Amino acid sequence: MTTSIFDSIPIYYIYFGICILMLIAFEIGYQISRRSKGIKEEVEPATLAPVIGGLIGLLGFLMAFTFSIATEQFSQRKQYVLEEANEIGTSYLRADLIDSKYKTEVKQLLRQYVDTRLRAVNSTNINNELLKSVELHNLLWSEVSAAALAKPNTNTSMMIQSINKIIDLHEKRVTAGLRNRIPLSIWITLLAISFMTMTTIGIKAGFTKPRGLIAVIPMILAFAALTTLIADLNRPQKGLFKVGQQSMISLQKNMQKDVK
Structure with missing residues (x-):
């Protein structure tokens, strides 16, 4: 099964990892600015402001785009659970x-x-x-097919349609939950632009002696929180x-009551 690179990492590791990465990017930019005389001679601090603004705008757009993908996929998974439960109940x-x-x-x-479907949600070996589930599909199909051949009528025809839809919904849930993820290329692009943004902010901070971390840290924490939220939804x-x-x-529960 195709899974995200973040699946095996605890969510708080992702958050602190992003915070550390952004701090490192800021510090790299700051040190480059402080140690390189060429930058101070060729670059005016005022010219960096539009660059930083552009990078932040681009980063905000990409994060909004990525967040919309994650929320859409999450909503789709919720809808398929409801549809599958309704169809199983109908069958x-x-x-x-x-x-x-x-x-x-x-x-x-x-x-x-x-x-089986409920066990799969929290199973350590979902495969x-x-x-x-696939084995049960085959067994169900064999039973309803035999019923239809033995006594073809409207009732058996509707039963076959219901089982067929259950099989289709199973594939939709697997695709939405395990295969449709935010592409790795988007994650790489998001982190690369974030790194460049923080590095540029660090370069600008290097023109003055104080690092200005009081202003930078809230931005890093907010960015890390939003990125972690996207990873979690994914x-x-x-x-x-x-x-x-x-x-x-x-x-x-309703099925169990029916047995009693």
């Missing part, structure tokens, strides 16, 4: 309309499927749960922001 009800020879097995397989299984599974949990 579970429609199972009552097919021959009793197949109804019991189909309902049992659907209960197992919901259990095993996804393989189990991680479907770990982090502070997780897609709620309440619709699937409610469905699981």
